[in-house]
Amino acid sequence: MITYLIRRVLAAVGVLALVALLTYWIFFALSADPAVMICGKTCSPERIDQIRATLGVDQPFMTQFFTFIGGIFAGRTYGTGANAIECAAPCLGFSFQTNQSVLEMIGDRMPVSITIAVGAAILWLLIGVSAGVLSAVKQGTWWDKAAMMVALSGISLPNYFIALVLQYVLVVELQILPFPSTPAFGDDPMFWFKSYLMPWTVLAFGYASMYARLTRTNMIDTLGENFIRTARAKGLGSGLVLGRHALRPSLTPIVTLFGMDFAGLLGGALITETVFGLNGVGKLTSDAISKNDQPVIMGVTLMAALFVIVANIIVDVLYTTLDPRVRTKVA
């Protein structure tokens, strides 16, 4: 198990390094000159060169890349003389646009993204999985059909579409909810809840639909398997059969999927945050992209990849404990 873990972690570091290199290279090769954007309206070629030197983008690619990687492990110093800024490890650099530390920027916005992701995850797991289980048990009934209809629409409707329809109906017309925003929980818990409710719902809808369909399929498969039939034949109560024997194996793929989906969301629910104007990592990303703020894009990409990779490892470890059939293979 330990060697397995070590191997996985090493592989993860390799993948991360590749992601970093590739991202850095693509922006280095393709992206617009950030100096021109900063230079703005009253620009001259000399000033552009000056800004390029200040940003360090006048260096050859590999030099820049290794300075960046070096910054992550050892920190680095920006600027010279009185304008010098010390950036301690792990240093992701400074935004071209705001001169803020990228790490701080991500840190500032993380709580919002986590709040959105966790709330939505609770919603979609609760609703998605229980709807799926119910549908599987009551396969073919009107409940099953209705639930699966809703789930189908859920995966077919773009979430920005749902977001705007909900906002129009609930906020503009009926005025039941406030405009989504990111208040502090402590100030007014009710207002906090109401402000986040719509983003949670919008984000959760698609996932819940997906999970309901997946749970249903898995449950039906498992219920048809031999060991369940045996358990039933032994006279175990249907509740027990469901709980102990059917649910567990059906949920294993859900755990895998959930780990990846949730990790993906920590990198920012880009569309939801953008549509509602919520100041999370997703919004930070889309803003950075529109302003060509390369250090921020780099930072967010790396962090998002890190989450997915870590989740991958955790999921695999969990998998072995959840599903007895896999356990033997890894150990």
Place this chain on the structure above:
Amino acid sequence: MSMLPAGLLNEPGEVTSEPHEGPSSTRGRSSTFRRITSAMFASPAAMLSAGFIILIVLIAIAAPLLVKVSGWDPFQYDDSAINPDLGGLPIAPWGGISAEHWFGVEPQSGRDVFARIVYGARVSLTIAFSAAAITTIVGVVLGMLAGFFGGWVDQVISRVMDFLMAFPSLIFMIALLSALPAGNRPVLLVMVLCIFGWPYIARVIRGQTMSLARREFVEAAQASGASKAAIVFKEILPNLTGTIIVLVTLAIPGYIGTEAALSFLGVGVVPPTPSWGQMIAMAVPWYATDPMFFFVPGLFLFLTVLSFTVFGDHLSRAIDTGETQK
């Protein structure tokens, strides 16, 4: 959500199930085919969605003809249909729907929404179909290679797949598209969709190839001295047909949705070329004052994605049922 693999992840349980068909024989396959088609014909939902898909494809093909009938091309301005004093809002109610403009007009320009929908269908479908075709070919080839040869071939392909799947693909697609010159946006879109899309197909194909490779009929072929290429193309590929068809059907709505999402985020197809996602993006600010403008492309997008998903669902189930009945 709206991430690239969404369409494929919808049904991993079904798609990743064991290979559907047994040893291939012409007679067996044609009877399987008949069973599946009759199962599909028996389902009204499958037929309705197939009908809608055919309708949309026909609309896309016949777009130039349709706009001749409706009288407005998708780029033509009509300033008599909008009110410049109200920010360019359509004059007629319901988004400017009239005998002249069947689905209303676009605010601020008066362009005909019907014409843009039918031309948008062309763009959206072309991108989704091309991406699906390319990812399928790449995914099937690489998936079969990895699954059949194993060893270092499998290692290399699997690591590349892990790598691409660990990538924050939506972030990356947006960043990539905004950095690239606008020149040939549809081609770039297809490219970006393909880069991040093929592993999801290859993963499934790899798994199935691995289990097929262990079956008796493959081993028998190997024993009789058939070349590796012959085994892959004559024995394994035919047995993957069902899976591939299901994968393609489920990939298409995923790509339609992703193209729309990218256009929605402003990095997709460049206006004035219409695509549905881009039309929705344009309509977003107008959702309160001109809901029709938002609703029409939204409805088309929804119905198309829904139809493909329902059709794919039924197809996959029909193939599965065929398998268990045997």
Place this chain on the structure above:
Amino acid sequence: MKSKKLVLGLALASALLLTACGGGSNTPTPGSGSSAAAEGAAGGTVRIIGPEYSHLDPAMGFDGGVTNFYRLVYRTLTTNSTEEGKSGEMRPDLATDLGTPSDGGKTWTFTLKDGIAFEDGTPITSAEVKFGVSRVFDPEVGIGSPWAKQLLDDGSGYQGPYIDKDKDFKAIETPDAKTVVFHLNKPFADFSSVAGQNTFAPFPVGTGAAGAFDAKPIASGPYKVDSYTRGGGMKLSRNEKWDAKTDTVRPAKPDNFEFLFGLDGATIDERMLAGQSGDQNAFQSGSIQPANVSRLQDPSVKDRAVRIDPICTTYMTMNTTKKPLDDLKVRQAINFAVDKVSVQTAGGGSQLAKFANTIMPPTMLGWVDYDAYPTPDNKGDAAKAKAMLAEAGFPDGIELTLDTRSGKNQGYAESVQQSLALAGVKVNLNVIDPATFYEVIGTTSQQHDLAVTGWCPDWASGQTFLPPILDGRNIMPKGNSNHAQLNDPVINKRMDEIAAMTDVAAANKAWGELDQQIMETAAPMVPLVYENNVQLRGSNIDPGVVGFNAGVDLVTLSLIDPGK
């Protein structure tokens, strides 16, 4: 030359100024005249909802929105007036007058007022003014208004007070604590306006290195920054050390300001339209979106809309170095062909834009109203354009590529594409991402035939409008702003002559006349629209006066009932 990227957001002068400015608008406005609401009182907290500011450091920020904000926190030697209809004029601020020129306008002397201090109580003397201005020479700091740097560069290679710590910058002299003397490198008659640029804000000697002011400014104006969260918001409270008696310009009635950043335009519109709890004390610092213009018809909203007069022009340049645009006849034909009403609708219709026929907007001092290429109802004259093209030797029409960026400017480009098609000009759109747009069109080798872009002045004089975009000697291979690449010796010479005039009013008038001369003799561009903001105010807000920036002058805002 405020950052072009904010061209669209910039505007000037309120509904109240419509008549004062002459050429404002000819269409009925829901908001006009409505700001005659109840008079605001002192005290309370005003909430500002809008886009985040680029930099809190005044040497770095240089667009209309941020300049408007700086007036709350910083004072400069001179500043724009807060009198209705006179916001283009300069008034003494920290200085007792608008400065005294000598040496033929090469030396300017300012005397500081008594009783001026920073938020920590440190008195503001000539040394602090000198320090503040000299910061622009630091290559990392001086990315804002270039005027101080251009006019005060003494050729010594000075790099600002942080890098060249021990060097004395000779171009600014401080003979005593109350006197500042500027030695310019050439005569400049309008230096009184330059002294009102953001870069003329004073700072305590030695402060502000390493971007410190972007996080925590040191206030010299009526408010100080209490807290600031990037992407979230900012709180200002009264600067007790600011003495109203020394400041005849800023009413500064509220006690606090609260800024909300990071909301998207549609959400801001919805909030302002709804005007729910707390938002009755709010003011929109951006503009309402075209999609919501029709909602201004609602009586509850109608008198909460403040229409601003434009200060920027959006135009389409024609690259005079490319065939067939090197032919004046072709450029004139294109001027005749463009349907400006359609362009105006693309800009949000009559409420948010007015079609333009001049290079400079009507709010410029000395502006001349003319239309060099009149067409019926301003809707373009395809037949005439076609005939002129045939005359120029293109009876079968021409094909051109138009550079534009996604967003509103693309709407203009598509509209132009439609109307030019009628005249036999096939236009291919090259839509560029906003992040790279100026890099592409500012690089002469990458630029195509046409480009939709715009310009805003730094102050209300043609000096800051025409030379940067039309002087042939300003053409640069990279970072170019003369996108027409016009290099006409007659026009260049005239620009030199006007710049040398010592009578500022006469010079401004001459710039207005040159505007017309350029369009008639060179036609390097098609003026498209003057965009204007429409801002929504909460029901408890007295919108005060419109300033020379992105709309209502924030420092003139107040609450009608501060108790609410």
